[in-house]
Amino acid sequence: LMPRYVCKVKEIGRAMIEVSRKGYTKNVIEISDIKQLAAQQGR
Numbered sequence: 001l002m003p004r005y006v007c008k009v010k011e012i013g014r015a016m017i018e019v020s021r022k023g024y025t026k027n028v029i030e031i032s033d034i035k036q037l038a039a040q041q042g043r
Contacts (some may be wrong), residue, residue: 007034020043 015029015037026033 005031007031007038011035011038014041017041 006020006031011034015034018024019029024033024037029037
């Protein structure tokens with residue numbers, strides 16, 4: 001529907017794991033950042 005403004009809870013969880021493991025340069029994480037981080041998690 002609005003992919004730039006919505007993400008899944010699973011993506012948020014994966015992004016949180018990725019940030020806790022490797023850190024992140026931004027203090028505020030946008031939806032696009034969450035999706036990017038979620039895609040990287042587990043690699």
